[in-house]
Amino acid sequence: MCPSYVMNQGDITKLIESARDSFDIFGPVKKRTKHVFDKIDDPAQIEMDYDSTILSPRKFFQPPSEVMMTFDLEEKSVDDTLENLRAERPRLLLAVHSCDLNGILLLDKVFGGEYVDHYYNIRRDKTTIVGLNCLEPCEYGFCRSMNTHHVVEGYDLFLTPIDGDRYFVQVGTAKGEHLIHMAENLFTLAETGDVQSFKNALKHKQEALPHEVDLEGINEYLDLSFSHPVWDEIAEDCVNCGACAMVCPTCYCYDVVDELDISLTSADRTRKWDACLFQDFALVAGGHNFRETPAARLKYRFYHKMRGFANEYGIIGCTGCGRCTAACPSDISIKEVLKRLSTIWEVPVSGVK
Amino acid sequence: MGDNGKPSVGIFGLTGCAGCQLNILNIEDHLLDILNLVDITTWVMAKQENSEGPWDVAFVEGSVAKKSEIERVKKIREKSGVLVAIGACATHGGLPGLRNFRDISEMTQIVYGENNDHIDAIPIKPVSAYVDVDYELPGCPMEKTEFLEIVKSLVMGKRPYSAQYSVCGECKALENICLLKEGKFCMGPVTQAGCNALCPSNGAVCEGCRGPAPEANWAAEVKILKKIGATPEDVRRKFLKYCPSVAEMPEFKELEF
Ligand code: SF4
Ligand code: SF4
Numbered sequence: 001m002c003p004s005y006v007m008n009q010g011d012i013t014k015l016i017e018s019a020r021d022s023f024d025i026f027g028p029v030k031k032r033t034k035h036v037f038d039k040i041d042d043p044a045q046i047e048m049d050y051d052s053t054i055l056s057p058r059k060f061f062q063p064p065s066e067v068m069m070t071f072d073l074e075e076k077s078v079d080d081t082l083e084n085l086r087a088e089r090p091r092l093l094l095a096v097h098s099c100d101l102n103g104i105l106l107l108d109k110v111f112g113g114e115y116v117d118h119y120y121n122i123r124r125d126k127t128t129i130v131g132l133n134c135l136e137p138c139e140y141g142f143c144r145s146m147n148t149h150h151v152v153e154g155y156d157l158f159l160t161p162i163d164g165d166r167y168f169v170q171v172g173t174a175k176g177e178h179l180i181h182m183a184e185n186l187f188t189l190a191e192t193g194d195v196q197s198f199k200n201a202l203k204h205k206q207e208a209l210p211h212e213v214d215l216e217g218i219n220e221y222l223d224l225s226f227s228h229p230v231w232d233e234i235a236e237d238c239v240n241c242g243a244c245a246m247v248c249p250t251c252y253c254y255d256v257v258d259e260l261d262i263s264l265t266s267a268d269r270t271r272k273w274d275a276c277l278f279q280d281f282a283l284v285a286g287g288h289n290f291r292e293t294p295a296a297r298l299k300y301r302f303y304h305k306m307r308g309f310a311n312e313y314g315i316i317g318c319t320g321c322g323r324c325t326a327a328c329p330s331d332i333s334i335k336e337v338l339k340r341l342s343t344i345w346e347v348p349v350s351g352v353k
Numbered sequence: 354m355g356d357n358g359k360p361s362v363g364i365f366g367l368t369g370c371a372g373c374q375l376n377i378l379n380i381e382d383h384l385l386d387i388l389n390l391v392d393i394t395t396w397v398m399a400k401q402e403n404s405e406g407p408w409d410v411a412f413v414e415g416s417v418a419k420k421s422e423i424e425r426v427k428k429i430r431e432k433s434g435v436l437v438a439i440g441a442c443a444t445h446g447g448l449p450g451l452r453n454f455r456d457i458s459e460m461t462q463i464v465y466g467e468n469n470d471h472i473d474a475i476p477i478k479p480v481s482a483y484v485d486v487d488y489e490l491p492g493c494p495m496e497k498t499e500f501l502e503i504v505k506s507l508v509m510g511k512r513p514y515s516a517q518y519s520v521c522g523e524c525k526a527l528e529n530i531c532l533l534k535e536g537k538f539c540m541g542p543v544t545q546a547g548c549n550a551l552c553p554s555n556g557a558v559c560e561g562c563r564g565p566a567p568e569a570n571w572a573a574e575v576k577i578l579k580k581i582g583a584t585p586e587d588v589r590r591k592f593l594k595y596c597p598s599v600a601e602m603p604e605f606k607e608l609e610f
């Protein structure tokens with residue numbers, strides 16, 4: 001068991017300074033009225049006290065678009081881009097909230113399970129993550145309901161704000177310990193008083209984060225509402241834009257496109273984020289579309305998160321981060337949809353779509 | 354095929370600003386590559402000597418705005434294997450379609466005065482209103498990357514790739530702040546992607562110049578815009594600004610503003 005430490009909140013900039021030579025550093029910074037995870041060039045840019053970010057940390061491990069292979073048609077050769085990835089500088093990702101740490105753990109199951117995705121895993125291995133505890137609820141999140149407001153793994157260091165000006169620092173891995181050694185003078189071993197403050201902070205959190213959606217019975221009420229007209233009603237507002245999937249920490253679908261250079265001598269194989277909301281997502285050769293209607297696509301996203309993911313990986317695929325709700329142009333709230341479904345305990349209407 | 358075994362190409366302009374043709378010229382880095390693949394036998398904007406066809410591929414820019422253009426576009430169609438409409442004017446009527454908001458004889462009089470018998474202006478329509486169109490490259494102007502994609506695809510005999518979703522998908526992947534959420538009337542949710550969310554990425558709302566996304570949920574967009582304060586007239590104008598052809602679509606006629 002590693003010892004725990006405390007550090008001054010203001011010293012986060014010094015930690016960034018000390019880690020700079022070894023890492024490319026990323027963390028929450030302001031983008032007009034919102035926050036985004038971005039490269040920290042000037043330590044003063046970091047905003048530890050942030051609500052949520054537009055995109056989730058998924059973008060660091062599975063970027064919106066990446067070239068996986070290049071083809072040289074004249075030489076008849078293929079190169080994957082894994083070597084370039086391996087050569088990249090290690091990354092330090094700062095201030096990742098609990099919901100997002102849990103999101104990364106879910107992606108680990110997808111990309112590191114039966115089929116190992118090297119592109120994902122190389123990036124993952126090269127990243128050191130400093131988590132940050134939320135003691136207050138954020139605008140759209142409902143982590144407590146999804147049980148993602150606490151973490152048992154997935155961080156290298158984990159910070160909990162205590163006494164208004166310090167962090168209680170838990171060490172999760174050897175990578176985390178390494179980070180401590182890099183800036184030893186910033187950390188002091190936690191003492192009895194610090195542990196008491198830590199306990200108080202967690203108690204405060206316990207009281208502050210609301211429990212809004214009942215997961216008990218979720219399988220049952222999802223099954224029973226599968227062909228309920230409520231879905232058509234929700235779909236009336238959905239424009240199938242896919243914004244919800246783009247921002248989601250646990251949406252991982254991608255499309256692979258081969259593109260020839262205009263000289264027709266070389267080509268790239270690129271993968272880009274895809275979304276089950278898009279019309280051609282389930283379109284197959286011969287023109288058959290497994291999810292023909294926009295309503296079917298919207299519904300699919302909910303069922304995959306809440307039901308399919310659990311079938312496959314034994315855990316619900318939504319972290320309750322609330323980003324989809326924040327991003328939806330039609331203000332469709334996943335939390336409200338779940339609440340609504342939980343009231344539908346009816347024999348399914350016949351005719352499954 | 355042209356004499357040199359390459360597909361022959363004609364590039365034509367109807368009523369519009371000629372910006373899409375200019376955009377082809379602007380693909381400076383790849384113009385020679387394009388000429389390696391195809392033989393441009395007709396392009397009045399860029400060539401001194403132009404053939405009368407036939408062409409393997411015709412690229413047509415501009416809307417059909419005059420009676421004489423109906424005949425012209427039919428001739429081009431007859432003499433072409435594949436016809437590609439390029440730019441919002443050719444695909445959806447484009448900005449010239451603002452004219453459709455007003456009475457056409459009144460407009461003719463305002464612009465050309467009393468002696469306007471020689472003006473054969475008709476309501477603005479896209480190329481597809483008169484002839485079969487094989488492919489459309491929407492946008493004001495058309496995207497250069499999409500032009501390159503279609504040239505490559507036609508030469509290779511494969512179907513060109515195009516995004517089957519709306520601008521929001523691209524916009525969010527770029528981590529833009531949503532302008533709708535700031536109360537600005539953005540058409541991104543119902544507009545065909547492919548521009549890489551150019552306008553929202555630069556802080557300007559999507560004006561819908563690329564036309565409706567597949568299965569666009571217009572009723573939802575009307576609701577969204579009205580919720581943030583757009584009047585029914587604002588919404589109607591937003592929908593028709595770049596795409597007058599939308600007014601003819603049954604889904605549009607059924608919309609309640
Ligand atoms: S963000 Fe909203 S409107 Fe867009 S696809 Fe998701 S639920 Fe539908
Ligand atoms: S579905 Fe929505 S609330 Fe759940 S993890 Fe994805 S973005 Fe967050």
Ligand code: SF4
Nearest residue numbers: 521524531532539541
């Ligand atoms: S700014 Fe416009 S295009 Fe971008 S997400 Fe918002 S509505 Fe969609």
